[in-house]
Amino acid sequence: xxxxxxxxxxxxxxxxxxxxxxxxxxxxxxxxxxxxxxxxxxxxxxxxxxxxxxxxxxxxxxxxxxxxxxxxxxxxxxxxxxxxxxxxxxxxxxxxxxxxxxxxxxxxxxxxxxxxxxxxxxxxxxxxxxxxxxxxxxxxxxxxxxxxxxxxxxxxxxxxxxxxxxxxxxxxxxxxxxxxxxxxxxxxxxxxxxxxxxxxxxxxxxxxxxxxxxxxxxxxxxxxxxxxxxxxxxxxxxxxxxxxxxxxxxxxxxxxxxxxxxxxxxxxxxxxxxxxxxxxxxxxxxxxxxxxxxxxxxxxxxxxxxxxxxxxxxxxxxxxxxxxxxxxxxxxxxxxxxxxxxxxxxxxxxxxxxxxxxxxxxxxxxxxxxxxxxxxxxxxxxxxxxxxxxxxxxxxxxxxxxxxxxxxxxxxxxxxxxxxxxxxxxxxxxxxxxxxxxxxxxxxxxxxxxxxxxxxxxxxxxxxxxxxxxxxxxxxxxxxxxxxxxxxxxxxxxxxxxxxxxxxxxxxxxxxxxxxxxxxxxxxx
Amino acid sequence: xxxxxxxxxxxxxxxxxxxxxxxxxxxxxxxxxxxxxxxxxxxxxxxxxxxxxxxxxxxxxxxxxxxxxxxxxxxxxxxxxxxxxxxxxxxxxxxxxxxxxxxxxxxxxxxxxxxxxxxxxxxxxxxxxxxxxxxxxxxxxxxxxxxxxxxxxxxxxxxxxxxxxxxxxxxxxxxxxxxxxxxxxxxxxxxxxxxxxxxxxxxxxxxxxxxxxxxxxxxxxxxxxxxxxxxxxxxxxxxxxxxxxxxxxxxxxxxxxxxxxxxxxxxxxxxxxxxxxxxxxxxxxxxxxxxxxxxxxxxxxxxxxxxxxxxxxxxxxxxxxxxxxxxxxx
Numbered sequence: 001x002x003x004x005x006x007x008x009x010x011x012x013x014x015x016x017x018x019x020x021x022x023x024x025x026x027x028x029x030x031x032x033x034x035x036x037x038x039x040x041x042x043x044x045x046x047x048x049x050x051x052x053x054x055x056x057x058x059x060x061x062x063x064x065x066x067x068x069x070x071x072x073x074x075x076x077x078x079x080x081x082x083x084x085x086x087x088x089x090x091x092x093x094x095x096x097x098x099x100x101x102x103x104x105x106x107x108x109x110x111x112x113x114x115x116x117x118x119x120x121x122x123x124x125x126x127x128x129x130x131x132x133x134x135x136x137x138x139x140x141x142x143x144x145x146x147x148x149x150x151x152x153x154x155x156x157x158x159x160x161x162x163x164x165x166x167x168x169x170x171x172x173x174x175x176x177x178x179x180x181x182x183x184x185x186x187x188x189x190x191x192x193x194x195x196x197x198x199x200x201x202x203x204x205x206x207x208x209x210x211x212x213x214x215x216x217x218x219x220x221x222x223x224x225x226x227x228x229x230x231x232x233x234x235x236x237x238x239x240x241x242x243x244x245x246x247x248x249x250x251x252x253x254x255x256x257x258x259x260x261x262x263x264x265x266x267x268x269x270x271x272x273x274x275x276x277x278x279x280x281x282x283x284x285x286x287x288x289x290x291x292x293x294x295x296x297x298x299x300x301x302x303x304x305x306x307x308x309x310x311x312x313x314x315x316x317x318x319x320x321x322x323x324x325x326x327x328x329x330x331x332x333x334x335x336x337x338x339x340x341x342x343x344x345x346x347x348x349x350x351x352x353x354x355x356x357x358x359x360x361x362x363x364x365x366x367x368x369x370x371x372x373x374x375x376x377x378x379x380x381x382x383x384x385x386x387x388x389x390x391x392x393x394x395x396x397x398x399x400x401x402x403x404x405x406x407x408x409x410x411x412x413x414x415x416x417x418x419x420x421x422x423x424x425x426x427x428x429x430x431x432x433x434x435x436x437x438x439x440x441x442x443x444x445x446x447x448x449x450x451x452x453x454x455x456x457x458x459x460x461x462x463x464x465x466x467x468x469x470x471x472x473x474x475x476x477x478x479x480x481x482x483x484x485x486x487x488x489x490x491x492x493x494x495x496x497x498x499x500x501x502x503x504x505x506x507x508x509x510x511x512x513x514x515x516x517x518x519x520x521x522x523x524x525x
Numbered sequence: 526x527x528x529x530x531x532x533x534x535x536x537x538x539x540x541x542x543x544x545x546x547x548x549x550x551x552x553x554x555x556x557x558x559x560x561x562x563x564x565x566x567x568x569x570x571x572x573x574x575x576x577x578x579x580x581x582x583x584x585x586x587x588x589x590x591x592x593x594x595x596x597x598x599x600x601x602x603x604x605x606x607x608x609x610x611x612x613x614x615x616x617x618x619x620x621x622x623x624x625x626x627x628x629x630x631x632x633x634x635x636x637x638x639x640x641x642x643x644x645x646x647x648x649x650x651x652x653x654x655x656x657x658x659x660x661x662x663x664x665x666x667x668x669x670x671x672x673x674x675x676x677x678x679x680x681x682x683x684x685x686x687x688x689x690x691x692x693x694x695x696x697x698x699x700x701x702x703x704x705x706x707x708x709x710x711x712x713x714x715x716x717x718x719x720x721x722x723x724x725x726x727x728x729x730x731x732x733x734x735x736x737x738x739x740x741x742x743x744x745x746x747x748x749x750x751x752x753x754x755x756x757x758x759x760x761x762x763x764x765x766x767x768x769x770x771x772x773x774x775x776x777x778x779x780x781x782x783x784x785x786x787x788x789x790x791x792x793x794x795x796x797x798x799x800x801x802x803x804x805x806x807x808x809x810x811x812x813x814x815x816x817x818x819x820x821x822x823x824x825x826x827x828x829x830x831x832x833x834x835x836x837x838x839x840x841x842x843x844x845x846x847x848x849x850x851x852x853x854x855x
Contacts, residue, residue, distance in 0.1 A: 032804075041608045043563040118575070121567040172608045173578075183608045199607065199617070200804070201691055201796040227689050227794045228803075231673050235688050239681045369807070400556025400809040407560075407569070440568050 023220040024521045026503065028514070029233050029242030033200050033226035038182040039156045040111060040171045043118045045421055048154055049513040050224060053205055054095075055156030055188035058086055058105065059149050063507060063518060065328065065424060067149050071100065071157055071189060072137075077465065081144045082127075088135040092212045094159040095186075095193040102131035107160035107169060109139070116173040122422065123151050124440055144463040146470055147427055154422040162187045191215060191517045192222060200226055218520050237262055237498055243521070244506065246514050248498040250315065250372060261501045265508045268319045269495040270326045271419035273371055274487040275300070275381075278412045279449040284363050290356045291413075297485040298340075299350035300413075303388045304381055305342040310491060313377045317494035324418075324429060324481055324489050328510055331426020331474035336482050347388045356390075364392040365406060365414040367399050372493040378415060406446045414446060417493065421511060426474040430458045434481050447486075454480045529837055537826045542593065544822040548815055549589045557581075558605050558809040579605075592815060601816035606808045611816045614801060620700045621691055622790070622797030626782040628717035630775060633724035638764070638771070640725070641732025645740065646759055656729070663726040668785070672719040672792035679715060687712050689794040716793040720786055724778060728771060735767035776832065780825040 030050075035042040039051040058072035072086040092100035109129045113120045125145040130138050141148065163169045163182070172180035186194045189212070192205035205222040207215075225242055227233040230249040236242045238259055248256055248264055256262045277291040277300075290296040306320050319326075322337040364385075366378035375396050382392045395402075395411065405411045420428040435441040435458050436450040454477050461473035481487065495512045505520035559576045576582055580591065595602065601611035640660075644653040680688030692708030694701040703709025739745060740763055748758045787799025794800070798817060805813035 035606050036608050038608065042606060043567065115574075116578075118563045118567070121563065121571060172603075179603065179610055179613075180608060198694075198796065199614075200794070200800050225690065225794075228800075229792050229794065232676060232689050232792055232794060235673075235676045235681050239684055239688055241680070241688060241690075398556060398807075400558070400561055401554070402556075403560035404557045437569075443568055 024218050024523060025221040025223060026219050026244055026516060026519060026521055027223045027225060027242045028516070029225050029227045029236050029245040031226070031230070031233065031245075031247040032228060034203065034224070036183040037186040037194060037197060038172065038180060040117050040119050041180075041183065043121075045513075048156070048422075050203075051156065051186070051188075052154075052190065052513075053192045053222065053516060054186050054190045054194055055158070056190045057155050057157065058088075058152045060153055061424075061515075065509065065511065067153060071105075075149075078138070081465070082141045084139045084141070084148055085132070086137045086139065088137065089212060090135060092189050093210055094162065094189055095208060096159065096162060098159050098161050098187075100157070100159075100189055101134050102137045104157055104160045105129065105137045106131050107163060108155065108157045111158065111163070111169060111171055112155055114171050117171040119171075122154055125151075144465055146462070146465050146467070147423055147425060150423040150425055156188065158182070159187050191217070192219075195221075215517065217517050218523070219516065222516055237500060240500055240502075243500040243502040244497070244514075244519075246497050246512070248496040250317065250494065250496065253496055256498050262498055263501070265497040265499065265506060266317065267495055267508045267510060268326070268492045269419065269512050270329065270421075270424075270492065270510045271371070271417045271512075272321050272324055272326055272492055273374075273377075273415065273417045273490045274324060275490065276414050276416055276447050276487045277449075277485075278409075278447045280409060280447075283361075283412050284410060285361050287360065289412075290351075290354055290360065293354045294484055295350045295354045296356055297488070299347040299354075299356075299388070300385060300390075301485055301488045302340050302343045302350070303347040303384050304488075304490070305384060306339055306490065307342065309377050309380055313373050313380055314491065314494060317496075318372075318491040321489040321491050322482075324478060324487060325420060325426045326492050326510070329420050329424060329426055330471050331430075331478060333475045333478070336475070336478055344384075344388050351388065351390075358389050359391050361391040361393060362412040364394050365402055365411040366394065366396045367402055367415070368396050369398045371415070371417045372495075374415060377490070409446070409448065416444065416446075416487070418444075419511060424511065426478060427458070427461055427470075430454075430474060430477050430481075431462065434458070434477070434486055449486055451480060451484065451486070526837075530834065533830050533833055537830050540826050541819065541822060545593055545596070545815070545819060546589060548818045549585060549592065552809075552811055552814065553585075555806065555809050555811075555814075558811055561808050562605055596816075596819060601819075602812040604805075604810055604813050606805070606810045606813075611812045614813065615798060615816060615820060616699060617701075618796060618798045618801050620702060621795060622783055622786055622799065624703060625713065625717055625720060625786055625789070625795060625797060626779060628713050629721035629724060629782060630779060632717055632721040633728050634771075634775065636721075637725045637728025638732050638768075641729040641767075642736055642759065642764055644729065645733045645736035648737070660726040660729055663722045666722065668719055668722065668788050669792050671722050672716070672789060675715045675719055676792075686715055688715070691796055716789050716795050719792070720782060720789045724782070727774070727778070731771055731774060732764075732767055735770060736763060739763045739766050773832065777828060780821075780828050783824055784821050 032046065034047040034050045035044055037051065039048050039055055056070050058070060059067050060070040062068045071089055071092060073089050075084055075086045077084055088102060088105065094100060106129045109126065111117065113123055113126050125141040125143065125148065127140045127142050129140065132138055166181035168181045172183060191208055191211045193208050195204040195206045197203040203224040207220050227236055233245055234249065234252045234256065237245055237256065240261065253264055256264050277297050278289055279292055280289055283289045310316060310318050310320050320339060322339040323332055325332050364378065364382055366374055368375055378394060378396060382394045385392045406414055418429050418433060420426065431441055433444040434454060435445065436455050437445040437448065457473050457477040461470050461477065464470040464473060497506065497508055499506050503519065503521050507518045509515060559572050559581065563572055563575060580588065599612065603609065604611055604614055607614060640656055644656050647653045676688040679686045690712055691703050692712035693706040694703050694709055695705040703713055745758060745763055748762055786797060787803055789795065790797045790799040791803055801813060802817040805817065
């Protein structure tokens with residue numbers, strides 16, 4: 001009897017202690033799962049974003065999306081202008097206890113730029129790297145290049161010893177048909193380490209007590225719980241099974257706002273939605289292509305009622321854009337952010353002026369799994385163009401189906417959203433979209449345009465190390481994009497996150513990436 | 526008998542090859558996996574190189590032959606998206622789907638059979654009419670609607686049951702089971718009810734039709750005349766004679782349930798094979814799609830073949846027919 005009471009008391013005390021030490025858990029209901037635990041496995045910004053809680057780069061973005069030191073404490077460009085020397089942080093250890101050194105940086109850069117790595121494009125200027133001493137690394141580039149730091153924010157650093165031990169020095173090559181250790185295991189320096197992972201069900205991250213930085217979060221545990229179905233995700237938030245989602249469906253926002261325990265965090269994404277035109281001699285129908293003439297492009301622009309799309313299709317949540325990059329992006333200039341008035345009569349007059357035949361047919365290519373409400377605003381735009389006497393053939397299908405048509409010139413007009421990620425600089429669209437297609441440039445130049453004057457400015461910006469001069473060059477190049485209507489911007493799309501009242505602090509980032517090392521939950525959640 | 530078995534096996538193999546070929550023809554319309562794999566900054570040359578390395582530039586016949594040759598040896602390749610061995614991925618997900626399907630099947634029998642008997646026995650009562658009407662609703666409601674309604678009722682409003690996921694699981698060898706933990710069992714309830722709605726009504730209607738017929742037979746009348754209690758006649762003697770077709774149907778439907786579980790799995794974020802397949806379609810993960818289709822069709826073919834063989838074993842006439850007429854088997 002006595003012993004039994006004692007036992008009961010012990011159990012009670014243990015129970016109390018357990019309650020007092022209740023963990024602060026963020027239950028993150030994402031709209032999809034990460035591909036694997038290897039950030040270099042798949043060209044997928046969501047996977048990289050999530051794994052950034054485990055792995056870190058040499059530099060990182062702070063709360064205002066400005067670059068600040070992370071695993072490197074300082075850097076300088078050597079006299080040859082192509083070698084960058086990084087001083088590394090002392091006393092940093094990986095989750096397995098191994099110390100962080102220059103060899104780890106070299107091995108990681110080698111891994112990400114391997115031929116089999118789908119992410120080697122993230123480090124376009126990289127040539128080689130070498131360890132100068134334990135805490136100094138030299139990175140050599142293929143020329144003067146100002147945006148290395150931007151690129152490095154997304155290059156996660158692995159532990160060389162760990163990779164060697166597990167035969168993971170090279171990225172997993174799907175073509176070779178062999179699995180990689182890093183697909184199932186992770187070992188970074190970041191604020192959280194991986195505790196367990198069940199694909200499509202639950203990945204658990206726990207606080208790294210030995211993190212080199214002072215935590216601004218109070219989380220002990222993050223559970224990444226993918227919930228693909230939007231309705232289920234909303235239900236899970238209402239029932240408290242999750243306490244955070246980075247994708248609150250636009251159509252459910254009023255309902256979430258009305259719920260007493262949920263708050264919606266709304267903002268405008270950096271992603272600018274644009275219309276691209278063909279510059280080839282013929283349209284896909286075989287007819288002569290009138291859109292080579294800037295006036296025809298302007299006509300199509302003027303025929304679009306941007307306000308109507310903003311009000312009706314985007315439910316007033318988008319930001320109407322005149323410039324091809326969003327305001328927070330370096331290179332943006334307010335004077336470029338102007339929109340022409342909606343004027344279908346003027347549009348018709350312009351079409352007549354350049355001799356566009358009545359009822360001209362062309363393909364209009366949109367994605368069914370792309371931007372926010374893409375299908376709906378494409379339908380709206382197609383009908384607006386019909387009203388000025390054109391016959392757009394709307395072609396809506398998933399990305400995987402549409403992309404080959406776009407890259408292969410098998411469509412005419414298309415929609416593209418560009419957030420300048422991961423660079424967060426106007427150089428990104430200038431190089432990849434607006435530059436003439438050659439070598440590494442103009443990969444997304446799907447209309448086959450070429451403006452030598454613009455190319456010259458972009459190339460100059462790409463090797464200008466002085467920040468102000470570079471931004472001026474970029475702004476000037478964006479001016480040409482605007483004047484020539486190479487692509488016309490529609491809007492920056494809305495983004496919405498939602499949290500329950502268990503979460504007290506969740507900064508919303510315009511690049512739509514949760515950075516949970518800034519998140520706070522109410523103790524015991 | 527051996528000739529019959531060989532013939533059935535050959536038929537099954539032919540069906541599998543045809544499914545694989547169809548799958549490969551269809552994959553062409555899913556789009557280009559490389560565009561989903563590389564990141565935004567990859568150049569055209571990088572993309573072309575990756576396409577070459579994955580063997581996507583080879584002709585349909587070459588790709589098909591390579592796939593079949595590897596598949597026969599149990600090698601379905603590596604998932605483009607997850608970078609895992611496809612067989613490992615499927616092995617990981619199979620227990621989740623099978624447990625869901627088994628529970629749904631049990632529910633359909635436990636609920637469907639009594640309802641079928643009641644509607645047959647009290648054929649014109651109000652209760653039977655209500656049940657009949659309910660069964661029409663059950664047949665016609667799409668399963669994702671049922672799923673969402675269940676979540677809203679039991680998870681959001683009442684807060685009794687989890688609305689998504691599989692709860693805690695326990696590993697027994699490579700088999701992960703949700704039966705052994707309270708949260709795993711709770712998580713099974715809503716998805717299996719949602720998956721079983723259609724099945725319940727199917728079983729109920731089948732039992733009802735069979736019962737109506739059986740209740741008219743002579744032996745039932747004689748039993749009644751002899752003074753055997755009504756309930757005993759109905760639930761014991763009559764029902765037993767109705768169960769054979771129910772068992773056959775249930776066996777055959779397991780294949781269907783596995784295939785159609787993908788809707789339920791998507792709604793409830795159930796980490797099973799259907800979920801895996803849906804994601805593979807989104808990302809044009811050809812190795813996973815191909816393996817899933819092969820495995821599901823294998824389950825169908827195996828179930829059908831097993832049923833055929835059992836019939837032939839039970840009823841020798843079917844064997845003789847095959848020998849003479851060349852395949853008049855069901």
